[in-house]
Amino acid sequence: VSAQAGVPPRRLQPAGRTRLQRTDTPRASDALIARAARGRRTRCARRGVDRRGAGVLGNAGAWEPAQAAPERAAMADGGDVARRTSSKRPPDTDFYQQRLKAWQPILTPGYVTVTFCVIGAAFCFIGWGLWSASSGVVEASVQYDGEGTSSDYAGCMITSQNAAKNCTIRITPEADMEPPVFVYYQLDNFYQNHRRYVKSRSDDQLRGEVLTNPDLLSDCLPLVNDPVTGKILAPCGLIAYSFFNDIISPPTNLIDHWSEKDISWTSDRETKFLNPEGYPANVDEETFTYLYQRYPNIISKEEGVTNEHFIVWMRTAALPNFRKLYARITTKLSAGVTYQFPVENNFQVNSFKGKKYLVVSTTSWLGGKNNFLGVAYVVVGALCLVLGILFYVRYKTSGRELGDPKYLNWRR
Known part of the structure; x- marks a missing residue:
C-alpha cells in the first residue's frame, strides 16, 4: 500500500498475525485504550501532575490549580528536610569522621x-x-600477747575473754620522737575484712534509731540478741560485739600530754554514730543491752556509741594485720628513755591464733x-x-x- 502524502508508511504485518483493529474487534480495542489511559493517570497522580492542563492533583486525586503548586512543593521540601534531619548518618566533620590530626x-x-x-x-x-x-x-613496738610473746611479758597473756590481767609495757625509743606521737594497738591474724563480719551491723541503729522489729535488725545477723541475757544488743552485730576492750593508760610522766580525743574520722563522729533521742534518760534496759553495760570500764553511759574508741573499731580494716589509733601524745619522747604504759588485758587472741602489739610511732x-x-x-x-x-x-x-x-x- 502506497503511503499518503505527509503520512509515514505503515509496516505490513504478515498474514495471520495482524494486530487488533478498531473495525475488527471494537470492544477489545476500547478496553486496551481505557487501560492505557488509567495507567497514564496513575503515573501522573504519583508525580502530582495532570496532563489535562496546568495544575496538580491533590492527595485525594482532586484537581488543584497551578497557583497551588508552590505550596504543595514547599510541603514536600519540608518533608525532605525532616527526613534528612532524622537520619542517623553522622555529620561530615573531622571529629565525627575521625579525620582529626594526630601525632604518631x-x-x-x-x-x-x-x-x-x-x-x-x-x-x-x-x-x-x-x-x-x-x-x-621513728617507731617502737612491743608484743604483749599471742604466740611468740617475749618471756618478759608472759605475765600479760590471757586465755579467756575479759580476764582483766594488768601488766606494764615498757617502750624505749631509739631516736627522739617529735610530737605529735601516736599510740596504736596492732592485731595480727584478725580478719575484719570477712564478708559476713563486715555486713553484720545496723547503720540505722548506729545513727540513733530505736529498732525492735527483727526484720529491721536482720542486717546484724547472726548476732542480734545478747547470747547471755537474750536482750537486743544496742548496737547489734559481730563488729560491735567483738569490740577491742584492752585499756591502755599513759605513763605517769605523760598524763598531762595524753589525749584520746579526735582519734576518729570527723564524718563518723558527726553523722554516723549518734545516740537515740533522749539518751541516756530514757534507756530501756529491760529490752536492750547497751555498750556501757558490756564495757563499763571503757564506755560511759553518757557516751554510748559516740565513744571514739568504739567508732575507730567500727571502721573495719582491709587486711588481717592492722593497727588502730588509740591515743595521741603531744610532747617529745626522748631517745633512750624507757616509758612504761600500764595495760589491762581483756581482749584474748588465742582463739584465732592472733598477736597483740603496743606501737608508738611518729608520722611523715x-x-x-x-x-x-x-x-x-x-x-x-x-x-x-x-x-x-x-x-x-x-x-x-x-x-x-x-x-x-x-x-x-x-x-x-
Missing part, C-alpha cells in the same frame, strides 16, 4: 633508649623521696613507716635504666639503618 611517633632505637632512661630516672627519684620520708619515721607527709613503696619505685626505676643502657649498647654495636630493604625477605 616512630619508635626508633634512640627514642626508646631515651624514654627508658627518663622513666628510670624519674622512678628512682620518686622512690628515693618515698624511702627518705619513711626512714624519717606519707603517713606511717612503710619502706616497701620507696623500694618498689627504686627497683622499677633501676630496671628501666638498665634496659635503656642495654638498648643503647645494642644499637651502637650492631645497629642497622631504618627502612633498609635488604632485610626484607621476598621468598616466603
Whole structure:
C-alpha cells in the first residue's frame, strides 16, 4: 500500500498475525485504550501532575490549580528536610569522621633508649623521696600477747575473754620522737575484712534509731540478741560485739600530754554514730543491752556509741594485720628513755591464733613507716635504666639503618 502524502508508511504485518483493529474487534480495542489511559493517570497522580492542563492533583486525586503548586512543593521540601534531619548518618566533620590530626611517633632505637632512661630516672627519684620520708619515721613496738610473746611479758597473756590481767609495757625509743606521737594497738591474724563480719551491723541503729522489729535488725545477723541475757544488743552485730576492750593508760610522766580525743574520722563522729533521742534518760534496759553495760570500764553511759574508741573499731580494716589509733601524745619522747604504759588485758587472741602489739610511732607527709613503696619505685626505676643502657649498647654495636630493604625477605 502506497503511503499518503505527509503520512509515514505503515509496516505490513504478515498474514495471520495482524494486530487488533478498531473495525475488527471494537470492544477489545476500547478496553486496551481505557487501560492505557488509567495507567497514564496513575503515573501522573504519583508525580502530582495532570496532563489535562496546568495544575496538580491533590492527595485525594482532586484537581488543584497551578497557583497551588508552590505550596504543595514547599510541603514536600519540608518533608525532605525532616527526613534528612532524622537520619542517623553522622555529620561530615573531622571529629565525627575521625579525620582529626594526630601525632604518631616512630619508635626508633634512640627514642626508646631515651624514654627508658627518663622513666628510670624519674622512678628512682620518686622512690628515693618515698624511702627518705619513711626512714624519717621513728617507731617502737612491743608484743604483749599471742604466740611468740617475749618471756618478759608472759605475765600479760590471757586465755579467756575479759580476764582483766594488768601488766606494764615498757617502750624505749631509739631516736627522739617529735610530737605529735601516736599510740596504736596492732592485731595480727584478725580478719575484719570477712564478708559476713563486715555486713553484720545496723547503720540505722548506729545513727540513733530505736529498732525492735527483727526484720529491721536482720542486717546484724547472726548476732542480734545478747547470747547471755537474750536482750537486743544496742548496737547489734559481730563488729560491735567483738569490740577491742584492752585499756591502755599513759605513763605517769605523760598524763598531762595524753589525749584520746579526735582519734576518729570527723564524718563518723558527726553523722554516723549518734545516740537515740533522749539518751541516756530514757534507756530501756529491760529490752536492750547497751555498750556501757558490756564495757563499763571503757564506755560511759553518757557516751554510748559516740565513744571514739568504739567508732575507730567500727571502721573495719582491709587486711588481717592492722593497727588502730588509740591515743595521741603531744610532747617529745626522748631517745633512750624507757616509758612504761600500764595495760589491762581483756581482749584474748588465742582463739584465732592472733598477736597483740603496743606501737608508738611518729608520722611523715606519707603517713606511717612503710619502706616497701620507696623500694618498689627504686627497683622499677633501676630496671628501666638498665634496659635503656642495654638498648643503647645494642644499637651502637650492631645497629642497622631504618627502612633498609635488604632485610626484607621476598621468598616466603
